[in-house]
Amino acid sequence: MARIIAIANQKGGVGKTTTAVNLAAALSRTPKRVLLVDLDAQGNATMGSGVDKRELQASTCDVLLEEIHARDAIVRTPEGLDLMPGNTDLTAAEIELMDEDGREQRLKRALDPLREKYDYIIIDCPPALSLLTLNALTAADSVLVPMQCEYYALEGLTALLQTIDALKARLNPGLEIEGVLRTMFDVRNNLANAVSTELTNHFGDKVFRTIVPRNVRLAEAPSHGQSIVGYDRGSRGSVAYLGLAGELLRRQREREKAARGKETTQEPASMENPA
Numbered sequence: 001m002a003r004i005i006a007i008a009n010q011k012g013g014v015g016k017t018t019t020a021v022n023l024a025a026a027l028s029r030t031p032k033r034v035l036l037v038d039l040d041a042q043g044n045a046t047m048g049s050g051v052d053k054r055e056l057q058a059s060t061c062d063v064l065l066e067e068i069h070a071r072d073a074i075v076r077t078p079e080g081l082d083l084m085p086g087n088t089d090l091t092a093a094e095i096e097l098m099d100e101d102g103r104e105q106r107l108k109r110a111l112d113p114l115r116e117k118y119d120y121i122i123i124d125c126p127p128a129l130s131l132l133t134l135n136a137l138t139a140a141d142s143v144l145v146p147m148q149c150e151y152y153a154l155e156g157l158t159a160l161l162q163t164i165d166a167l168k169a170r171l172n173p174g175l176e177i178e179g180v181l182r183t184m185f186d187v188r189n190n191l192a193n194a195v196s197t198e199l200t201n202h203f204g205d206k207v208f209r210t211i212v213p214r215n216v217r218l219a220e221a222p223s224h225g226q227s228i229v230g231y232d233r234g235s236r237g238s239v240a241y242l243g244l245a246g247e248l249l250r251r252q253r254e255r256e257k258a259a260r261g262k263e264t265t266q267e268p269a270s271m272e273n274p275a
Contacts, residue, residue: 002035002118003252004111005178006140011156012127015146015183015212017044018222019244020124022237023144025227026245028081032119035074038086039107039132041094045124046085050078050225053087061089063110064135065096070110079230082118094131103131104171108139120248129163137164138171142178146212149182149195177203179251181244183212210244212237 007020017040024036038045039060043053053059058073063084070084077083097103111121123136137143143164147153157180168175180203186192200207212218218237221228228237 002033002115002121003142004115004121004123004140005248006123006125006133006136006143007146008125008133008136008143008160009145009147009156010127010129010133010160011147011153014148014153015181016040016127017042017048017124018218019144019146019181019183019212019241020122021045021048021222022218022227022229022241023244023248024081024120024122025079025229026238026241027120027122027248028079029229029242030245030249032249033082033117035082035084035114035118035121037084037107037111037121037123037136039090039136040086040124040126041088041090041132042126043085043087044222046083046087047225048222049081049083049085049227051075051083051085053085056085056087059089060084060086061093064090064093064106066106066110070114078225079227081227086124090126090132097131104134104138107135111139129160134167134171137167137175140172140175142176144178144181146181146183148184149189149192149199151191151195154195154198177206178248179206179208181208181210181212184214185211186214208244208247210240210247212240212244215240 007016009016024034028034046053058068062068063070063073073084074082075085125133125136147157180199182196213236215235215237217232217235218228221231224231232238
């Protein structure tokens with residue numbers, strides 16, 4: 001059954017879409033069955049996956065408005081990845097859903113029937129704590145937070161964590177933090193190193209060991225409609241996202257092992273011996 005991971009941070013320009021596209025591509029090389037969901041009206045994850053957002057027959061918008069089944073919106077990308085594409089229609093969808101009952105659970109209802117088909121469903125969220133992001137967080141099992149190691153990013157992370165806590169109490173009690181991913185990292189920057197240290201001190205093992213560096217090839221890949229894994233597998237950016245995929249898989253194995261251990265250590269209900 002698929003683990004649904006929302007890539008979220010209300011601050012723009014921190015590498016959400018880059019992470020969503022490249023993590024999905026890296027996981028599909030492991031190989032795992034992966035679906036990438038573009039929930040951002042900018043449609044960058046769609047274009048970055050090699051699909052033209054201007055020529056879509058169906059999109060995430062149609063799924064959220066419950067006009068089609070989610071499986072009918074999925075397309076295959078040139079790299080062989082399943083994609084539920086998005087475009088500017090998502091802005092209209094958000095407006096239409098504002099007065100609908102259960103509006104935060106539209107995406108969850110759409111994705112639940114697909115869980116058996118995939119190992120991972122990765123959701124690229126918009127750069128705002130909007131209704132679309134709330135849909136993603138309600139549908140997700142966990143949240144992966146990409147962030148640059150700079151001062152204002154810490155403030156944004158605090159706001160996101162507060163939103164997650166509020167949402168857990170109201171809509172998705174099982175939601176957890178998958179991890180914090182340091183992106184666009186420059187080891188020569190003293191502030192970046194200081195913020196990185198503060199992150200690890202505060203969040204401990206929730207901070208991924210993988211660090212995504214500033215990398216020219218990583219920035220070039222979207223203009224070619226490719227993930228960095230497909231564009232230049234040997235680049236530092238590709239190595240980083242393949243490493244991130246490996247970390248996710250190890251964490252998943254540890255969760256499954258812990259769950260099995262918990263089941264085996266539970267004592268059966270006591271039975272009275274007959275007199």
